[in-house]
Structures are given as C-alpha cells and as structure tokens.
Amino acid sequence: MVGDSLSAAAITKGLETRFVGQRVLYYPSLASTMEVARHEAQQGAAEGTVIIADEQTAGRGRLKRAWLSPRGNIALSVILHPSLSCLPSLIMLASLAVVHSIEAVTGLKSQVKWPNDVLINGKKVCGILIESDVQGNRVNYTIIGIGIDVNLRLADFPEIQPIATSLSHELGREVSRLNVIRCLLVEVERLYLALSTGGSIYEEWRDSLVTLGKRVRVKTGETIYEGTAESVARDGSLLLRTLHGSLTRIVAGDVTLRD
Ligand code: BTN
Numbered sequence: 001m002v003g004d005s006l007s008a009a010a011i012t013k014g015l016e017t018r019f020v021g022q023r024v025l026y027y028p029s030l031a032s033t034m035e036v037a038r039h040e041a042q043q044g045a046a047e048g049t050v051i052i053a054d055e056q057t058a059g060r061g062r063l064k065r066a067w068l069s070p071r072g073n074i075a076l077s078v079i080l081h082p083s084l085s086c087l088p089s090l091i092m093l094a095s096l097a098v099v100h101s102i103e104a105v106t107g108l109k110s111q112v113k114w115p116n117d118v119l120i121n122g123k124k125v126c127g128i129l130i131e132s133d134v135q136g137n138r139v140n141y142t143i144i145g146i147g148i149d150v151n152l153r154l155a156d157f158p159e160i161q162p163i164a165t166s167l168s169h170e171l172g173r174e175v176s177r178l179n180v181i182r183c184l185l186v187e188v189e190r191l192y193l194a195l196s197t198g199g200s201i202y203e204e205w206r207d208s209l210v211t212l213g214k215r216v217r218v219k220t221g222e223t224i225y226e227g228t229a230e231s232v233a234r235d236g237s238l239l240l241r242t243l244h245g246s247l248t249r250i251v252a253g254d255v256t257l258r259d
Helices: 008-012 033-042 084-106 167-171 177-196 202-208
Strands: 024-030 050-056 074-080 111-113 117-120 123-135 138-148 215-220 223-232 238-242 247-250 254-257
Touching: 008 024, 008 177, 024 033, 033 050, 033 074, 033 123, 033 138, 074 177, 084 111, 084 117, 084 123, 084 138, 084 167, 084 177, 084 202, 111 202, 138 177, 202 223, 215 238, 223 247
Parallel strands: 024 050
Antiparallel strands: 050 074, 074 138, 111 117, 117 123, 123 138, 215 223, 215 254, 223 238, 238 247
16 A cells, blocks of 8 residues: 555544644545535534545546545645635645645655645645635635645656656655644644734745746636736735736736746
C-alpha cells in the first residue's frame, strides 16, 4: 500500500484544536469529499467537521476540472461557518495552511500561485476548491476542499508529469499523510480564529505568491488577459497590468506563468 493508513481516530487523537477535525468522517473510497461535506453541512454538521477519503473516484477541481485522487494522497473537505466578511480570505487561509503544514512536516518550501494552487519548484502539489452556500448576508456554510499530492508516483501518471509534483517525489521518500493532515487541521483552525477575531493574513498570503511581478496569461470564463501580475487586493482579486497599460481587476481565473 502507498502511504500510511488513515482512520478517524488516528486523526482526532490528541488533536490540539477546539473544533476543526474534532469530528472526522473517514471513507476508504468516495466519489468526492465535497459531495458528502455538502450533504453533512445541509444536515447541520458541526463547524470543523472533516470528510476525508483515501481515494476519490470523481474528485473535482476548480473550473469543472477533474482532480486525480488515487490512494496515498490527501483528499479532504472541512466544513466552516464563516461570516460573510471572512469569505474572501478563506482562499488565503487554505493556501497558507497548506504551505505552513508542508514546511512543518517535510521542511519543503512551497509557494502559492494565484489564487490558490500550491507549488513546489514551480510544479503543483496541492489544489484547493472552496464552495459556499450564501443567502443574503448569511453564509449557511463553506466547504474548503484540499487535495495534496503526498505520495503520488508521477511515473504512474505521465499526463500530469510536466506540471505536477508530490511531497514524496521532492523528498525521494514516502511521507506520513497523518502528520500532514493533523498539522493542516491545526493550521486551518489557527488562521481561521485569527481571521474571525479581526486579524489579517493578507500580507503573508501576498508575500507567498509566486505570481506577482510575473508575465501571466489569465483565463477567466471565455476571456483571456495577458500582462504583468502587479498586485493583489485585500479581497484576494488579482490586479493585472495589461499589455495596453491599463490595470484590470480579476476576481477568479486560471493563471499561466509566462516567464
Ligand atoms: C484544483 O486545483 O482545481 C482544486 C482541486 C481540489 C481537490 C480537492 S480533493 C478534496 C476535495 N474533493 C474534491 O472532489 N475536490 C477537492
């Protein structure tokens, strides 16, 4: 078997959080943790509930892409009940929590590609999908889905080899998923509590972005922009200096680094 074995008890035992990861639903195989998390959230699941699967058979990525999710890696969703004002910062929270936990467990330095891909040596090691149910000014729930390539053997997936990496690939040895998961849950809660009590994580997120100052191509819907990623606003949007010299604010999109 690739990777250490997981269970709800192993994840929660002695976990130093107040609520994130105090309730864990573990599945050996699921279509997608996002669907189970949505169902749980609609049934009133406690804040911090985590849905985790050893393998996903229909993992979902941003922009309706598929997310490859074989055994040995991390695929989990966390249910939160944030205030409306915190919503834009959750992208920052999730990517920073991943960066911190990867470094704490493995020593590897990673960076964020706007809006929330995590890269090591320029290759994607983690994808994040955030879905919220909002009614008026009220957030019923938010689900943060995180997929980390922990022990992915890239030789088995030549189609993603040019753009993806895994922690084990970078280190040349297997990595404990349990250590990464537990550290990640602690970090999610720490940053979430900081945000909820008025703290800012914007500066750290901005400084961790590999995108800024780079020539980029951004695809948003059917529109493609080219220019230099000049800055990010506090709401997480990207400020792009286009080739014509104007500044365009992009709220969501897919970035390709051109340099
Ligand atoms: C992306 O980079 O496009 C986002 C990928 C998000 C993948 C995670 S794995 C856990 C959760 N369940 C899913 O089906 N997707 C997210």
